[in-house]
Amino acid sequence: MRINLPETDQKRIVIIGGGFGGLKLARSLRNSGYMIVLVDKNNYHQFQPLFYQVATAGLEPSSIVYPLRKMFQKSRHVYIRVTEVTEIDPAKNRVHTKMGILNYDHLVLATGADTNFFGNQDFAKNVIPMKSVSEALYLRNALFSDYENALTSSDPEEKQAYLDIVIVGGGPTGVEVAGALAEMRKNILPKDYPELDCSEIDIHLVQGGPTLLAGMSDEASAAALKYLTGLGVQVELNARVTGYDGEHLLMKDGTQLAAKKVIWAAGIKGNTLPGLPEAAYAPGNRLKVNRFHQVEGFENIYAIGDLARMPEEKYPDGHPQVAQVAIQQADNLARNFILQKKGKPPQAFSYKDLGSMATIGRNRAVVDLPYWKFQGAFAWVVWLFVHLLQLIGFKNKVFVFLNWVWNYFTYDQSLRLIIKPRVKR
Amino acid sequence: MRINLPETDQKRIVIIGGGFGGLKLARSLRNSGYMIVLVDKNNYHQFQPLFYQVATAGLEPSSIVYPLRKMFQKSRHVYIRVTEVTEIDPAKNRVHTKMGILNYDHLVLATGADTNFFGNQDFAKNVIPMKSVSEALYLRNALFSDYENALTSSDPEEKQAYLDIVIVGGGPTGVEVAGALAEMRKNILPKDYPELDCSEIDIHLVQGGPTLLAGMSDEASAAALKYLTGLGVQVELNARVTGYDGEHLLMKDGTQLAAKKVIWAAGIKGNTLPGLPEAAYAPGNRLKVNRFHQVEGFENIYAIGDLARMPEEKYPDGHPQVAQVAIQQADNLARNFILQKKGKPPQAFSYKDLGSMATIGRNRAVVDLPYWKFQGAFAWVVWLFVHLLQLIGFKNKVFVFLNWVWNYFTYDQSLRLIIKPRVKR
Numbered sequence: 001m002r003i004n005l006p007e008t009d010q011k012r013i014v015i016i017g018g019g020f021g022g023l024k025l026a027r028s029l030r031n032s033g034y035m036i037v038l039v040d041k042n043n044y045h046q047f048q049p050l051f052y053q054v055a056t057a058g059l060e061p062s063s064i065v066y067p068l069r070k071m072f073q074k075s076r077h078v079y080i081r082v083t084e085v086t087e088i089d090p091a092k093n094r095v096h097t098k099m100g101i102l103n104y105d106h107l108v109l110a111t112g113a114d115t116n117f118f119g120n121q122d123f124a125k126n127v128i129p130m131k132s133v134s135e136a137l138y139l140r141n142a143l144f145s146d147y148e149n150a151l152t153s154s155d156p157e158e159k160q161a162y163l164d165i166v167i168v169g170g171g172p173t174g175v176e177v178a179g180a181l182a183e184m185r186k187n188i189l190p191k192d193y194p195e196l197d198c199s200e201i202d203i204h205l206v207q208g209g210p211t212l213l214a215g216m217s218d219e220a221s222a223a224a225l226k227y228l229t230g231l232g233v234q235v236e237l238n239a240r241v242t243g244y245d246g247e248h249l250l251m252k253d254g255t256q257l258a259a260k261k262v263i264w265a266a267g268i269k270g271n272t273l274p275g276l277p278e279a280a281y282a283p284g285n286r287l288k289v290n291r292f293h294q295v296e297g298f299e300n301i302y303a304i305g306d307l308a309r310m311p312e313e314k315y316p317d318g319h320p321q322v323a324q325v326a327i328q329q330a331d332n333l334a335r336n337f338i339l340q341k342k343g344k345p346p347q348a349f350s351y352k353d354l355g356s357m358a359t360i361g362r363n364r365a366v367v368d369l370p371y372w373k374f375q376g377a378f379a380w381v382v383w384l385f386v387h388l389l390q391l392i393g394f395k396n397k398v399f400v401f402l403n404w405v406w407n408y409f410t411y412d413q414s415l416r417l418i419i420k421p422r423v424k425r
Numbered sequence: 426m427r428i429n430l431p432e433t434d435q436k437r438i439v440i441i442g443g444g445f446g447g448l449k450l451a452r453s454l455r456n457s458g459y460m461i462v463l464v465d466k467n468n469y470h471q472f473q474p475l476f477y478q479v480a481t482a483g484l485e486p487s488s489i490v491y492p493l494r495k496m497f498q499k500s501r502h503v504y505i506r507v508t509e510v511t512e513i514d515p516a517k518n519r520v521h522t523k524m525g526i527l528n529y530d531h532l533v534l535a536t537g538a539d540t541n542f543f544g545n546q547d548f549a550k551n552v553i554p555m556k557s558v559s560e561a562l563y564l565r566n567a568l569f570s571d572y573e574n575a576l577t578s579s580d581p582e583e584k585q586a587y588l589d590i591v592i593v594g595g596g597p598t599g600v601e602v603a604g605a606l607a608e609m610r611k612n613i614l615p616k617d618y619p620e621l622d623c624s625e626i627d628i629h630l631v632q633g634g635p636t637l638l639a640g641m642s643d644e645a646s647a648a649a650l651k652y653l654t655g656l657g658v659q660v661e662l663n664a665r666v667t668g669y670d671g672e673h674l675l676m677k678d679g680t681q682l683a684a685k686k687v688i689w690a691a692g693i694k695g696n697t698l699p700g701l702p703e704a705a706y707a708p709g710n711r712l713k714v715n716r717f718h719q720v721e722g723f724e725n726i727y728a729i730g731d732l733a734r735m736p737e738e739k740y741p742d743g744h745p746q747v748a749q750v751a752i753q754q755a756d757n758l759a760r761n762f763i764l765q766k767k768g769k770p771p772q773a774f775s776y777k778d779l780g781s782m783a784t785i786g787r788n789r790a791v792v793d794l795p796y797w798k799f800q801g802a803f804a805w806v807v808w809l810f811v812h813l814l815q816l817i818g819f820k821n822k823v824f825v826f827l828n829w830v831w832n833y834f835t836y837d838q839s840l841r842l843i844i845k846p847r848v849k850r
Contacts, residue, residue, distance in 0.1 A: 152525060
């Protein structure tokens with residue numbers, strides 16, 4: 001069965017994935033004369049940098065996601081299909097989806113990355129990842145369910161395991177969620193759970209390498225460590241985890257940590273789709289692309305964002321897997337499609353690093369700009385505004401801002417709710 | 426195993442259920458000298474009158490629920506336990522819960538009511554009820570998933586079944602959800618789904634009796650019918666449904682309606698707990714109580730709200746199952762507990778009807794006050810403010826108000842998101 005789409009003589013660009021890259025590309029091409037088909041398994045775009053605030057009850061999912069259909073209400077040449085792609089068939093220029101078959105003239109893979117468990121089934125089964133808003137909500141529910149359980153556990157060891165939290169991975173996600181949890185332990189939990197001794201809640205941040213925020217400057221790494229330690233997070237550097245059965249986390253040095261919640265922010269790998277040859281893949285499930293975003297061996301299949309591995313002089317192993325790269329690549333690819341229509345040659349991509357930042361609790365963040373690195377309260381304000389501006393949708397900006405103001409002055413992330421939609425069908 | 430609670434010489438009142446009645450009772454008794462244990466399976470209070478707005482993407486669940494722990498942060502004598510009660514053991518003055526055993530001196534049952542399928546397993550399995558925020562979210566997800574499916578269905582009959590919606594029950598919930606869905610069909614869906622012909626979406630409201638809003642005045646019933654018909658809702662009065670297999674709804678007169686979504690707002694029955702004798706129950710699973718809220722046959726077990734059936738002169742079959750009754754009963758029972766502590770006799774309950782109201786789409790509502798009945802735009806404004814004031818929590822009031830203003834001026838309920846927390850464990 002073929003997916004229902006109007007017959008036109010426009011060339012058809014199929015974009016798989018509505019993340020930062022796919023969305024930017026679809027927006028840039030909406031009036032370009034191409035027919036754009038945007039395929040995503042969700043009917044919304046997710047703003048990944050704020051997942052940790054959903055998980056820690058500071059924001060609602062709806063504030064950081066945006067309905068794809070709303071975004072393209074006025075774009076007559078953009079078609080949205082909410083379904084999962086099951087296979088790519090490059091020989092016939094088509095993809096198979098759960099909804100039917102979809103032909104393309106050009107195919108852009110922007111499926112991003114998912115959690116990497118490095119082949120460890122124990123981790124895959126038992127830890128809590130943070131790569132979707134659904135997973136963030138799951139973590140929120142688990143956190144507050146476990147405090148309820150801790151309240152009435154009569155076994156001290158079990159109680160401790162309900163209370164404690166281990167975060168594996170000291171990149172931005174791990175650092176930000178650790179900071180937010182430490183703030184919650186300090187400001188909220190003692191009020192909500194007067195029957196618990198909240199100082200008994202241990203928050204461990206386990207990092208494989210010697211520094212936190214490995215991709216950032218030394219100053220940023222040092223400040224993050226100082227801030228987290230100041231908030232009472234037990235940071236363990238050069239520590240590797242080898243197994244987790246849902247109750248005990250095994251460390252490489254033979255020690256154990258008992259915890260019912262292990263948050264996994266330790267690595268990502270490309271979200272691949274069946275149908276492309278092995279030879280097109282680099283380590284980490286990334287697709288090898290040239291400077292024009294073309295996947296190795298194909299003329300009309302492209303990859304952008306976290307999934308793509310494009311070596312550049314300064315980045316021999318590909319660019320960092322961050323939103324900025326995806327957005328800039330989408331921009332360049334869109335320009336190239338437009339140039340192609342005019343019969344002009346495409347432009348090679350070159351990444352312009354605009355800097356990176358992370359926040360650690362109230363009033364504290366680290367910011368690395370190309371020529372200026374700073375930490376502390378001003379960095380935190382910069383972090384807030386940059387994230388606010390990047391959010392899609394005026395209403396989301398307003399509601400996130402109001403939530404932040406509210407949470408800041410009341411010391412209260414108020415969304416401490418264990419809500420699950422009824423499961424049926 | 427016994428639930429962990431401090432040993433005191435305070436008398437212990439166990440309240441089961443944190444709805445309008447249970448919550449009001451716990452708040453009224455928080456500094457009364459009793460130890461209060463509030464048991465609910467959720468860690469939040471739900472504001473039922475606005476479920477339909479969650480279902481139709483106008484409000485977030487978090488805006489209409491409130492964390493129980495936050496409410497009682499400053500109440501040292503109120504203990505919250507988030508668990509399910511499995512049985513009452515009146516002989517031993519204790520209840521069994523999934524968390525352990527809980528003793529009581531006084532037990533107040535405030536478990537409210539759940540959907541009544543009148544014993545029909547087909548309905549129980551296939552329809553969508555609206556008695557919890559989880560069910561409302563489920564309906565929201567089902568609505569938007571079905572529009573996505575309709576887009577690519579090549580079978581015209583199947584496509585129609587994805588589009589159509591049947592609501593069974595013409596009480597306030599049925600009328601309000603029908604109005605909201607009709608507004609959505611008019612203002613939002615044509616923009617989101619330009620590929621669909623939204624005029625093909627049929628919204629049926631099936632009511633067993635001869636009027637809508639049967640408990641309200643004739644003027645209100647007539648206005649509701651006029652407003653809904655004006656919005657293009659197909660209202661079928663005196664129509665009874667006899668079966669539904671998930672695809673076809675059978676009517677008593679032999680006709681059928683094809684629809685993948687049947688919303689059930691046709692009746693409620695008390696949420697009972699095992700352990701009380703058959704003789705204590707009246708029809709509809711309601712517990713027979715006297716004017717002092719005591720369950721028939723017991724001195725120290727009480728029932729309030731939807732679950733209780735207290736005959737009064739004006740209400741020989743018990744009070745209407747609405748929030749006002751639960752709140753007034755909680756008030757009276759709280760006063761009686763305080764009187765009892767002072768060695769004074771309890772007061773018999775008497776219900777004071779403050780009126781009722783329902784809203785049907787933009788700018789239209791019906792309001793019955795004891796001495797004044799009115800309909801239309803002013804009724805709608807009254808409806809908005811009464812509901813806003815009843816919401817618990819300043820932040821919820823502010824956020825609901827902002828959402829309403831936003832939705833009103835943009836003609837856009839923006840929460841059209843199919844979000845489910847990841848399911849695990």
